[in-house]
Structures are given as structure tokens and as C-alpha cells.
Amino acid sequence: MIARAMLWVFCAAWAGAAFAIDTTQLPDPRLQARYEALTHELRCMQCQNQSIADSPVGLAADLRREVAEQLTAGRTDQQVRDYMSARYGDFILFRPRVSGRTVWLWALPGVLLAGGAIVAWRIVRRRSALAAAEPDADSGDLDT
Amino acid sequence: MNRFLLPLAGFALLAIVLGVGIRHSKTKGVVVSPLIGRPAPDYVLPNLIEPAEKFDSRSMKGRWYVLNVWGTWCVECRAEHPVLVEAQRSGSLPIVGLNWKDSDEEARSWLAALGNPYVAVPVDAEGRIAIDYGVYGAPETFLVDPQGVIVHKHIGPLSAEIWQRDFVNRTTGAARTGS
Numbered sequence: 001m002i003a004r005a006m007l008w009v010f011c012a013a014w015a016g017a018a019f020a021i022d023t024t025q026l027p028d029p030r031l032q033a034r035y036e037a038l039t040h041e042l043r044c045m046q047c048q049n050q051s052i053a054d055s056p057v058g059l060a061a062d063l064r065r066e067v068a069e070q071l072t073a074g075r076t077d078q079q080v081r082d083y084m085s086a087r088y089g090d091f092i093l094f095r096p097r098v099s100g101r102t103v104w105l106w107a108l109p110g111v112l113l114a115g116g117a118i119v120a121w122r123i124v125r126r127r128s129a130l131a132a133a134e135p136d137a138d139s140g141d142l143d144t
Numbered sequence: 145m146n147r148f149l150l151p152l153a154g155f156a157l158l159a160i161v162l163g164v165g166i167r168h169s170k171t172k173g174v175v176v177s178p179l180i181g182r183p184a185p186d187y188v189l190p191n192l193i194e195p196a197e198k199f200d201s202r203s204m205k206g207r208w209y210v211l212n213v214w215g216t217w218c219v220e221c222r223a224e225h226p227v228l229v230e231a232q233r234s235g236s237l238p239i240v241g242l243n244w245k246d247s248d249e250e251a252r253s254w255l256a257a258l259g260n261p262y263v264a265v266p267v268d269a270e271g272r273i274a275i276d277y278g279v280y281g282a283p284e285t286f287l288v289d290p291q292g293v294i295v296h297k298h299i300g301p302l303s304a305e306i307w308q309r310d311f312v313n314r315t316t317g318a319a320r321t322g323s
Binding site for chain 2 (some may be wrong): 058
């Protein structure tokens with residue numbers, strides 16, 4: 001029983017250690033919050049599908065150090081993002097910027113939503129017209 | 145029937161367009177550097193092969209040169225090394241070897257054992273200059289023109305062919321019409 005409990009404690013401690021990739025602690029809690037947000041939205045270029053906050057590779061650690069130093073030096077979030085994308089391209093930003101090339105990426109969901117709304121509105125109108133024409137047919141065949 | 149066929153056809157068309165696009169994309173898996181066409185970042189770093197003096201990147205201004213990013217921990221760099229040694233022997237282009245996040249000792253014994261193709265080996269122990277160059281994996285190789293502008297970047301190991309086509313030919317103007 002005790003052995004089992006100890007095993008659990010060990011496993012929990014080990015898992016905790018395994019997930020704590022980034023242990024950076026900035027003196028100011030507001031800076032720390034900005035630091036954590038920024039490192040989560042910058043891509044680790046070596047692993048490509050992880051953020052630099054989640055990646056154990058050396059380059060990610062170097063980039064985290066860069067973010068921490070720049071925030072401590074008083075740079076804005078946008079200045080840090082610009083610094084990164086000037087060197088690694090927009091690919092490093094998990095949240096793509098709105099530009100001529102990416103505008104469709106931002107506009108498309110809206111366009112699709114509007115398209116869906118129009119289709120839904122037309123179906124509802126057709127059904128209500130049918131229902132008005134045949135008051136008895138509550139579950140009529142509308143597939144035609 | 146029709147109402148299912150139309151969306152299905154649309155989906156199939158989209159899948160084919162995207163599939164062909166991905167399959168035939170020339171830059172698949174390669175992140176194009178935003179630094180091409182821009183001035184190569186300047187730096188002053190300790191020089192592994194001339195410990196007495198620092199290496200200043202500005203000393204390379206006025207001639208074509210190649211910046212090769214390498215480390216002894218990098219497996220592909222070992223595969224590429226004979227190509228660099230051969231390129232240096234042919235004397236076509238000076239090669240600066242940025243030693244990225246490495247141990248000086250191991251780097252020295254690597255060059256002693258495999259040959260030194262570099263005119264200088266700036267030591268970027270903290271990886272700061274590599275960040276300025278947007279390096280994300282070794283080996284990476286840059287071609288810098290006499291004005292100090294980055295003309296080309298190659299990611300991954302070089303071959304004799306790539307060296308000739310993408311580096312030497314660009315400096316002689318042979319590829320000017322091609323690219």
C-alpha cells in the first residue's frame with residue numbers, strides 16, 4: 001500500500017519534471033504573463049509544430065532567452081514579434097499577421113459563415129412557404 | 145442524388161488542387177529566409193583558429209564569401225564536410241565557418257581530424273549571431289556578395305553539385321540569367 005502510494009508520488013513528480021521545460025521566472029508578474037503568452041505564440045523552427053515554450057531543443061531555449069531579455073529591456077510584444085519575423089519570417093508566428101498575402105486566411109471564415117447563413121435562411125424560407133401552403137404536411141418530403 | 149453529388153465534386157476538386165499543390169511545391173518543407181536580399185548582420189566574435197584576435201565580419205566586405213553554420217554535434221555537417229574541404233581546395237570562394245553552440249575543444253579536434261576548409265571560424269557559443277541570421281538547423285550556408293548582401297541560403301548539407309550551381313555560379317554571373 002505504502003509502496004504503491006510512493007510509486008504514485010514518484011510518477012507525479014517525474015511527470016511534473018518532464019513537462020517543466022521552461023522554468024524562466026521574470027521578476028515582474030506582468031512581464032512574466034507577457035513572456036508566457038509570447039513564447040506560446042512563437043514557433044520552434046526546429047520542431048515546427050511546437051511553440052518555443054514547449055520545446056526542449058537548444059534553439060528554443062535561445063529564443064526564450066531573447067524574449068525574456070527584450071521584455072525586461074522594455075520592448076513591446078509587437079517589437080519582439082517583429083524581431084523574430086525579421087529573422088525567421090512570418091512562419092515563426094503561430095498567429096499569422098493580416099497582410100495582402102494572408103488576408104484571405106482571415107476573411108475566409110467570415111465569408112463561409114455568411115454563405116452558410118444565406119443557405120440556411122433560404123432553406124428556412126422555403127420550408128415555411130411549404131408549411132404555409134400545406135398546413136397538414138408537418139413532416140412532408142422536402143427533398144425535391 | 146444531385147444535392148450530395150455537388151458538394152462531393154467540390155470536395156474532390158479541392159482535395160486534388162491541394163494535393164497537387166503540396167506535392168509539386170518547390171519549397172516544400174523549406175522556410176524561405178526573409179534575409180535574402182538584405183545586408184548580412186555584422187558581428188565580432190572570437191576566432192577559433194586565430195585565438196589571439198577576434199573575427200570581424202566586416203573584414204569580408206568587398207568580396208564574395210560563404211558563411212557556413214556548423215557544429216560538431218551536427219551529423220549532417222560531418223556528411224557535408226568533405227564537400228567544403230574540396231571547395232576550399234579549388235579556391236573558388238572563401239568560407240567562413242560559424243561554429244554554432246559548440247565546444248571549442250571538440251571543434252578544434254574536428255578540424256584537425258577532417259581538415260579545415262575555413263578562412264575563419266567565429267565562435268557563436270551562445271547562439272546569438274545564429275539568431276540574427278535566422279538559423280534554425282545546421283548545416284546552413286549563406287552566400288554573401290561584395291556589398292555584404294545575402295544573396296542565397298542553402299538549408300541542409302551541401303553537395304559538390306549544389307556548391308557549383310548555387311554558390312560558385314552565382315558569383316561568376318553564370319547563373320544570373322537563370323535565376
